[in-house]
Amino acid sequence: MSQTPDTTPAPDATPDATLAGYRASIDNIDAALIHLLAERFKCTKRVGELKATYSLPPADPNREAQQIARLRALAENAHLDPAFAEKFLAFIIQEVIRHHEAIART
Amino acid sequence: MSQTPDTTPAPDATPDATLAGYRASIDNIDAALIHLLAERFKCTKRVGELKATYSLPPADPNREAQQIARLRALAENAHLDPAFAEKFLAFIIQEVIRHHEAIART
Numbered sequence: 742m743s744q745t746p747d748t749t750p751a752p753d754a755t756p757d758a759t760l761a762g763y764r765a766s767i768d769n770i771d772a773a774l775i776h777l778l779a780e781r782f783k784c785t786k787r788v789g790e791l792k793a794t795y796s797l798p799p800a801d802p803n804r805e806a807q808q809i810a811r812l813r814a815l816a817e818n819a820h821l822d823p824a825f826a827e828k829f830l831a832f833i834i835q836e837v838i839r840h841h842e843a844i845a846r847t
Numbered sequence: 848m849s850q851t852p853d854t855t856p857a858p859d860a861t862p863d864a865t866l867a868g869y870r871a872s873i874d875n876i877d878a879a880l881i882h883l884l885a886e887r888f889k890c891t892k893r894v895g896e897l898k899a900t901y902s903l904p905p906a907d908p909n910r911e912a913q914q915i916a917r918l919r920a921l922a923e924n925a926h927l928d929p930a931f932a933e934k935f936l937a938f939i940i941q942e943v944i945r946h947h948e949a950i951a952r953t
Contacts, residue, residue, distance in 0.1 A: 756897055756900075756901040756903065759897055760894060760897055760898075760903070763890050763893050763894045763897070764894070766890045767887060767890045767891065767894075768917070770883050770886055770887045771914070771917075771921075771936070772921055773883055774880065774884070774887070774935075775918055775921045775922050775927060775932055775935075776921070776925050777876050777879055777880055777883070778927055778931075778935065779922070779925035779926055780876055781873060781876045781877070782927060784872045784873045784876065785869075785873065787869050788866060788869045788870070788873075791862055791865055791866055791869070792866075794862075795862040797862065797866070804870070808874075808877070811874070811877075812877060812881055815877075815878055815881045815882070816881050816885070819881055819882050819885035820885055821881060821884055821885040821888060826884075828942075829880075829881075829938075830877070832935075832938055836931055
């Protein structure tokens, strides 16, 4: 039997048991996020290599504007703060640029 | 028929078609990330409300240390930079604290 607490608190659950249940869900979601991010960076690595091979411009302001608009709309639908979604994309793109600079140096 | 390009580039694909395929994958992954983040903030909102109701301490350094160690290990397995995984968690927690402060003010 697994020792992992269930997510849904029982009606008579103590605050500690309820907290443990929420944290188990957060841990599951975080594992999924990490694996999706790993896959995303595999894609952007391929993009970086393609751009380097064909001397395509590293930045594409139109593409980035489309991504921001799309993520803000998705966030709104999912009841996530659109401003946070935009900050999140900027955070990821910052890391992608760091990777692309590393590819360019090799 | 969908106009969305396939992810795997055909052997004779032009660089533009290959790039469009990678970008379609990135967009799919971003949609999944946004929805998982929305779900994660639902969990941390419940945690914030629980902590407020039972006057539990808002920060828990032990829990945070466990999360960092776990996410670094998951990242390593997924070939994602563990330092990035740690930065990512810090970025998310910063937003969670902002939400909890907003709950505390209401």
